[in-house]
Amino acid sequence: MTESWATFGADLHLDLSAGRGLRAGLTEALREAARSGRLAPGTRLPSSRSLAVDLGIARNTVAEAYGELVAEGWLTARHGSGTRVAERAVPRRPARAARVRPPARRGPAYSFVPGSPDLGGFPRTAWSAAARKALAAAPNDAFGYAVDARGRIELREALAGYLARARGVDADPDRIVLCAGFAHGLTLLARTLRARRVREVAVEGWSLDVHRDLLTGAGLRTRPLWLDGAGARTEDLTAASGAVLLTPAHQFPTGVALTPGRRAAAVDWARTTGGLILEDDYDGEFRYDRQPVGALQGLDPDRVVYLGTASKSLAPGLRTGWMVVPAGLVDEVLAAKGHTDWMSGAPDQLTLAEFIRSGAYDRHVRSMRLRYRRRRDALVEALAPRTAVTVSGIAAGLHAVLDLPAGTERPLIQAAAWHDLALEGLSRFRHPDSAMPARDALVLGYGTPSESAWSGALAALEATLP
Incomplete structure (x- = not known):
């Protein structure tokens, strides 16, 4: 069966310089690839027959180029091992201008922002x-x-x-x-x-x-x-x-x-x-x-x-x-x-x-329904001693509304940040043309924390609230 470059198992890009003889152009292209490190030391090259088929040139032309580079020390050829790039120190490429990366942004450790289920579930x-x-x-x-x-x-x-x-x-x-x-x-x-x-x-x-x-x-x-x-x-x-x-x-x-x-x-x-x-x-x-x-x-x-x-x-x-x-x-x-x-x-x-x-799907929904109900109950229990706030909207879903004393919504959201906790206020969802009276409240997405983060998120919320 005729061997082809398609069956060799690797791709080798060679730019044969125009205006030069085929053998000279191939030799220089291989030499430059090895010199620059684009062909790493130890890389096995295709057989002369495979490369000749791929490039559309005579097999002898490839064999002669390989021989010259072996003689120069760029390549090695051993029986049973094929032709490989010789082991040698590869010069460093010119250093590129340092890329200035913005500092990694780290979000809060805990979140009650609504709109997400427990992704770990x-x-x-x-x-x-x-x-x-x-x-x-x-x-x-x-x-x-x-x-x-x-x-x-x-x-x-x-x-x-x-x-x-x-x-x-x-x-x-x-x-x-x-x-x-x-x-x-x-x-x-x-x-x-x-x-x-x-x-x-x-x-x-x-x-x-x-x-x-x-x-x-x-x-x-x-x-x-x-x-x-x-x-x-x-x-x-x-x-x-x-x-x-x-x-x-x-x-x-x-x-x-x-x-x-x-x-x-x-x-x-x-x-x-x-x-x-x-x-x-x-x-x-x-x-x-x-x-x-x-x-x-x-x-x-x-x-x-x-x-x-x-x-x-x-x-x-x-x-x-x-x-x-x-x-x-x-x-x-x-x-x-x-x-x-x-x-x-x-x-x-x-x-x-x-x-x-x-x-x-039904089994998963029932399982998650039980998980979220337990979280909701734990949230309500934790907030029960705080008479200044009331919880509503808890008969269903993945979030609760925590009504607050007038004027305290924004300060509490800011205070939560000190406890590494992300909160969302009800005011964020108000239509700008609405005639409804203002209402200070938090929208607590108790489905958002992972199981491992739940107790920490609840503790951070308790530490935030007055």
Whole structure:
């Protein structure tokens, strides 16, 4: 069999100088590579036949160049060992200008900043088992370019069954569109709304500024709704708002659930005006002291877009989210998505589908629900002696709201930094146009610390509070 450079197992870049003979050019190129250290001492070179085939020159030309360099001491040739670069001191390359690197930034040792689960709780073993099974059964087309912009049918079918069973969602696989997390889904919906000539989206008076910025970045105004103990005041919705973004199961960040009357008011508004409800069910699986609050989407699947992700139940690093879209809106959402395949890779989609079908997802959620409930109870117990503060929004989710005496929110956040603790204030989430009165409070993400850091984070919080 003819030997070729392709079978040698290494690549060798040689620049044969133009205008010189082939042998002289090859000899000089090899000499310079050895002299500069680009070919390290001891490196085995390809056989003369392999290199000749690769360069498209005669084998004798390579053999003569090798021989000359052996004679000069640049190479060695021994029977059974091949031709190698001779052992010699390699000159240092000219020193480059020193690169000035900024000092490494060290974050606080502990954090109660909301928005993250305990990343150490990711079910690595169960996920690996699901991945092995999913990959073994994966069709070949799973490793090609995506054909269906909605995502893999295997995951859409698994999600349809799970969401109907666990969250009361009216889900059909054909109406599920996979995306790369909530922000991506909201971006697609914002484009869809703009294409429909919607100009304003109502949002909750306390809400994530990142989500509001995505809407305004798409050219949409945001109008804040008043929030109280019954959730967003949906009876204040008007025809001017073509859509409303809600967190009805567990309002972020206040933690209240939207009452049945206000749920009905939102759906009535959507039916009457042709508006659209965007439902962010970001942590619906985690509840403790109450019956599960079903998805608002179940009241009217034709007027509600249901959005969920694996970010809180598993990990945000999976970059996996989903939208259950009204039938008449699917094509418009896919048009907004365009040809960009922004979603998790097909292997991860297949793995999550297997994870759900096998029951591992339910087991993981139950396990983490117990872990977070224990943390919540420990937090409430630790704060109980402090009569100046009150805890609320703790019936579900991964965070609690700690109401403070007036004027103490910012000083406490600054004091926490001295205890190597990161905290987030409620004021950070207030819509700038909201007429609601100011409220000093902390939003404590008790899901954020790792198991090993939990006791230290709780101690730092106790040391911070008066």
